């Protein structure tokens with residue numbers, strides 16, 4: 513039985529494993545949890561029987577006009593069951609008042625996001641893989657606690 517929540521206080525590190533499939537250097541569970549807690553909005557799908565998060569999405573935003581969705585992932589064993597769609601529906605709820613909601617993805621996924629009304633546009637990014645090593649710190653370099 514899958515349930516959804518945006519109350520990340522319900523989530524602990526032990527519920528976050530198996531994500532970032534294929535990443536050479538995945539974030540730690542501590543970093544993952546800090547990202548979910550530090551975001552403007554995060555929604556998780558919880559498998560109640562396993563007490564485990566099986567999907568998540570997070571949004572960062574100025575809270576006024578712009579937002580972006582850095583990460584959306586559903587665990588491999590739970591894909592293709594509409595969980596990603598429900599996470600996107602929930603995270604986008606109420607964002608009609610924003611001018612933009614941006615997301616970077618590989619080209620094959622562009623039709624998936626078109627289902628939510630998202631247009632395909634060119635983009636750019638700057639990445640620092642070394643940031644994924646080490647413990648969870650905030651963007652200002654202070655530990656998350």
Ligand SMILES: CC(C)(COP(=O)(O)OP(=O)(O)OC[C@H]1O[C@@H](n2cnc3c(N)ncnc32)[C@H](O)[C@@H]1OP(=O)(O)O)[C@@H](O)C(=O)NCCC(=O)NCCS
Pocket residue numbers: 583584585586587590591592593594595596597598616617618620621624
């Ligand atoms: C993309 C992802 C979040 C979708 O979640 P999900 O719960 O499996 O998706 P849903 O069940 O809501 O929808 C399934 C649809 O997505 C499509 N889809 C899933 N992954 C896809 C991919 N990599 N490329 C193209 N389409 C994809 C499926 O073909 C399916 O289409 P259908 O409805 O026509 O059969 C999930 O596959 C995932 O976590 N993938 C790995 C991480 C990732 O790529 N995240 C997105 C980063 S931008």
